[in-house]
């Protein structure tokens with residue numbers, strides 16, 4: 001099966017083998033050595049000297065942790081949203097009692113530094129700004145550097161970044177851009193199973209943590225830091241996912257981080273070019289901001305999302321993702337992150353071509 005969803009991703013054999021290893025004491029020397037290796041690999045990929053904490057949860061747990069550990073009820077929060085995951089970040093902050101204002105950008109577009117600046121000028125009372133680095137529902141990557149220059153450089157706000165589907169596949173310069181909290185999750189580019197989430201915390205984020213009054217217990221990052229300093233986790237960790245991640249990080253290091261970013265950029269362009277040749281329209285209005293980890297593409301007229309995905313899976317053994325939120329039923333999505341090659345993409349595009357023909361879509365004349 002060619003699993004082309006934006007996580008969980010297929011895993012290399014060496015990761016599958018590592019995942020099946022026998023348990024060890026999660027407070028013993030073998031675990032501590034593994035914890036150390038993984039943490040230093042994560043820091044390299046996050047491009048940070050800050051603490052990077054590892055939580056046993058899916059990515060959403062790290063979003064909750066980011067909010068609950070830096071903010072207090074009533075804090076003013078500007079939630080920048082370009083899709084469903086931006087909406088989720090805003091919803092979590094609201095659920096924890098923050099006073100959230102949303103800054104939405106049009107479907108298919110990215111957040112602009114000018115738009116963020118305008119919102120921060122209009123209301124200077126914001127304590128924090130939330131943003132999604134790579135919006136998995138629309139297949140768009142925000143250009144974080146210039147936005148961070150506004151949020152941090154001009155206004156010095158706390159800046160919380162959902163990098164769940166970017167870090168590990170798309171470059172995120174945590175320290176250079178002065179990002180305060182950056183998140184990711186094991187099932188994305190990391191070549192590991194779902195179950196672990198990562199939180200990079202800047203010194204400024206730790207300062208905010210000292211006065212944060214939102215409720216927290218399982219996701220109390222101060223507790224996680226005390227444990228991390230002893231190379232362990234406060235609670236029993238998802239051990240088998242640690243094993244997988246240990247191997248996944250080793251593989252990424254072996255490939256070289258810059259090569260990993262380039263491979264994702266190349267495969268993303270290959271995906272879009274293949275789809276465009278079939279006459280399909282991307283959700284991303286500009287290629288420059290199209291995501292290197294996931295492509296969202298509009299369904300051709302008259303084709304039902306469910307019918308296409310069922311057909312392509314049963315006839316071609318390719319699994320696509322559907323649309324989310326406002327794009328439900330309107331798009332399908334192709335994941336190209338983690339353990340993925342040009343051959344996987346070519347087979348996927350070929351299966352899309354075959355399925356569209358099978359379902360009666362008239363393709364451009366030059367396509368057979």
Ligand SMILES: Cc1ncc(COP(=O)(O)O)c(C=O)c1O
Pocket residue numbers: 006007058059060061085132134135136162163164165185
């Ligand atoms: C950008 C982004 N944010 C948050 C999440 C939520 O992560 P999880 O499903 O692991 O809780 C995802 C997962 O798809 C994501 O892509």
